[in-house]
Amino acid sequence: MFDSLKEKAVPNTPDGFLLFLNFTVYPLVAAKNMMPENLQETIRSIRNGDHAAFRKLVTIYQQPAYSLSFRILGNEEEARDAVQESFIKVWRKIGSYDPSRDFIPWMYRIIANTSTDRLRTIHRHTMVPIDLVSQKLEEVMQRDSSTAADNREIAILIEGLTGMLPEKQRLVFILRDIEGMTSNEVELITEMTETSVKSNLYHARKCVRERLLRILEKERAIK
Amino acid sequence: MKCRDVEKILERMVFEDVPVDAGLKEHIASCPVCSQAFMDALKAREVMGVIRRSVPEPRDLDEITDNIMYAIQQEPGGKAIIPLVLQRFLAAASVALLLLFGYEQYGVVRKVTALETKFSETRGESLYSNPQRLASALDINRAGISLSEIERFISPKNRARLLSLTSLKSNDQRK
Numbered sequence: 001m002f003d004s005l006k007e008k009a010v011p012n013t014p015d016g017f018l019l020f021l022n023f024t025v026y027p028l029v030a031a032k033n034m035m036p037e038n039l040q041e042t043i044r045s046i047r048n049g050d051h052a053a054f055r056k057l058v059t060i061y062q063q064p065a066y067s068l069s070f071r072i073l074g075n076e077e078e079a080r081d082a083v084q085e086s087f088i089k090v091w092r093k094i095g096s097y098d099p100s101r102d103f104i105p106w107m108y109r110i111i112a113n114t115s116t117d118r119l120r121t122i123h124r125h126t127m128v129p130i131d132l133v134s135q136k137l138e139e140v141m142q143r144d145s146s147t148a149a150d151n152r153e154i155a156i157l158i159e160g161l162t163g164m165l166p167e168k169q170r171l172v173f174i175l176r177d178i179e180g181m182t183s184n185e186v187e188l189i190t191e192m193t194e195t196s197v198k199s200n201l202y203h204a205r206k207c208v209r210e211r212l213l214r215i216l217e218k219e220r221a222i223k
Numbered sequence: 224m225k226c227r228d229v230e231k232i233l234e235r236m237v238f239e240d241v242p243v244d245a246g247l248k249e250h251i252a253s254c255p256v257c258s259q260a261f262m263d264a265l266k267a268r269e270v271m272g273v274i275r276r277s278v279p280e281p282r283d284l285d286e287i288t289d290n291i292m293y294a295i296q297q298e299p300g301g302k303a304i305i306p307l308v309l310q311r312f313l314a315a316a317s318v319a320l321l322l323l324f325g326y327e328q329y330g331v332v333r334k335v336t337a338l339e340t341k342f343s344e345t346r347g348e349s350l351y352s353n354p355q356r357l358a359s360a361l362d363i364n365r366a367g368i369s370l371s372e373i374e375r376f377i378s379p380k381n382r383a384r385l386l387s388l389t390s391l392k393s394n395d396q397r398k
Contacts, residue, residue, distance in 0.1 A: 058288050070279035091295045154277045177238050212267040
């Protein structure tokens with residue numbers, strides 16, 4: 001369990017070259033240097049106030065944390081602040097973390113909650129016009145398939161597709177269908193029941209698909 | 224395969240890896256509407272793939288790390304201020320106290336409501352319309368007098384005794 005979450009961490013070991021190649025093609029990277037027993041040891045050290053151990057944790061997980069935060073917030077500066085705030089919260093709350101439970105969903109819950117709270121305070125639920133989404137999509141699709149979109153393009157595409165969704169649906173959709181987590185992981189991070197996750201995902205997918213089809217229709221009409 | 228079945232498959236196809244089986248292929252080949260829907264679903268799936276592959280990159284990861292490390296060095300954090308076992312005990316104790324307090328309050332409300340009924344029956348007025356009488360009812364409750372005792376007191380014979388026990392006395396004497 002949580003393999004998809006563990007895979008998101010960035011490798012910092014010398015044998016990370018192949019993982020780096022994998023990272024450029026496919027973003028979910030196997031964190032060989034952070035196997036469960038190693039992670040538990042790091043957490044134990046952090047609980048004893050070890051700053052170096054915490055730096056190690058931050059170094060490994062800040063990239064996937066940023067990715068999640070950016071996809072929720074759609075803004076670079078806000079995502080940076082949210083990541084910083086989240087890790088500071090992790091440090092403050094590590095004493096209350098129950099070691100018999102999985103650490104990663106616990107940490108991701110803090111990141112997701114901090115980002116969602118921030119989104120609520122900045123009121124950034126603007127609807128990106130279909131024309132703009134369609135234009136950006138065409139630009140991105142015309143490029144080589146291995147070339148990823150830049151941050152601004154990602155923000156427009158995600159906001160364009162999920163901007164109209166209610167908070168819960170949006171979070172479940174981002175975790176499940178964009179971050180690529182399993183339903184079980186989404187349940188643990190959002191603390192929702194299986195039924196609630198399924199229901200939110202169903203409605204979110206329906207809305208996103210309708211929006212996607214409208215964008216594709218628009219593209220067809222232009223051509 | 225019917226168009227309705229195809230629609231369901233296409234719905235899933237955009238977000239999940241759904242294999243395109245022979246039945247689906249056959250239907251698409253013979254139905255222009257589903258054929259167009261299939262092409263749209265493929266395109267939509269491609270869009271979702273691009274979004275998934277495009278991982279947002281922070282401009283300066285080291286700076287984020289340094290900022291976090293600087294912030295936590297100002298914090299006492301790390302070690303649990305209260306051990307986990309004690310945290311759980313305190314949580315359990317809080318719930319127990321809450322239940323005890325709730326039960327006690329429930330008893331008070333029940334007694335006062337009963338008193339309210341009795342007073343209304345005997346005096347033909349509501350306790351809540353007179354703050355002094357309500358206070359008296361609460362006094363009776365605090366004095367630990369049971370409802371059966373109150374019933375005895377309420378009878379005309381013992382009414383004077385009841386009044387002597389509570390602040391109702393001064394109120395009634397004034398009248």
